[in-house]
Amino acid sequence: MAVLPILITGEPVLHHTAEPVTAFDRTLERLVSDMFETMKVAPGVGLAAPQVGVPLRLFVYNWTDDAEVLHRGVAINPQLWLSPTPVGEPDEDDESEGCLSLPGERFPLRRAQLATLRAVDLAQKPFEVRAEGWLARIFQHEYDHLDGILYADRLDAEYAKAAKKAVRKRNWGDPGLSWLPGEEHLED
Numbered sequence: 001m002a003v004l005p006i007l008i009t010g011e012p013v014l015h016h017t018a019e020p021v022t023a024f025d026r027t028l029e030r031l032v033s034d035m036f037e038t039m040k041v042a043p044g045v046g047l048a049a050p051q052v053g054v055p056l057r058l059f060v061y062n063w064t065d066d067a068e069v070l071h072r073g074v075a076i077n078p079q080l081w082l083s084p085t086p087v088g089e090p091d092e093d094d095e096s097e098g099c100l101s102l103p104g105e106r107f108p109l110r111r112a113q114l115a116t117l118r119a120v121d122l123a124q125k126p127f128e129v130r131a132e133g134w135l136a137r138i139f140q141h142e143y144d145h146l147d148g149i150l151y152a153d154r155l156d157a158e159y160a161k162a163a164k165k166a167v168r169k170r171n172w173g174d175p176g177l178s179w180l181p182g183e184e185h186l187e188d
């Protein structure tokens with residue numbers, strides 16, 4: 001397993017629709033295990049293939065809920081059904097999310113409370129997960145990556161402005177930027 005560089009906003013692959021997976025081979029198996037490793041080291045609760053430069057429709061997730069139940073898997077060629085997104089202002093404490101492609105930033109965003117994920121796994125076996133709350137949010141966030149949408153693209157005006165400012169300040173937004181999870185530990 002290898003830790004892969006994570007691309008930062010501005011890299012074109014993050015902003016384009018990804019292609020369905022058609023080859024279920026050793027290369028795909030290796031990509032998925034590298035994505036799990038990269039997500040663990042980052043650390044993150046989800047990681048989509050475009051974030052590591054692969055324009056394919058798959059993501060991995062790994063999240064433990066308040067009842068200590070682990071939700072972990074790989075969703076290949078996923079479909080997602082959502083309950084309506086609640087109207088109103090997002091709550092900065094309860095609805096702020098982050099993204100490994102905008103590392104270190106967090107902004108609040110309303111998301112659907114319920115999501116049904118249908119996908120196949122590495123063995124091409126279909127599965128379904130009915131998610132609510134934060135897991136539903138993770139699925140929406142990761143699924144968006146496959147359509148070239150970052151959560152920063154969905155923010156309300158006030159937060160969108162703050163996000164744009166953060167991107168400028170950090171000199172992000174151009175192609176070719178990435179970071180390697182775990183790298184800062186090597187420099188200690």
Ligand code: ZN
Nearest residue numbers: 098099100101
């Ligand atoms: Zn993300």
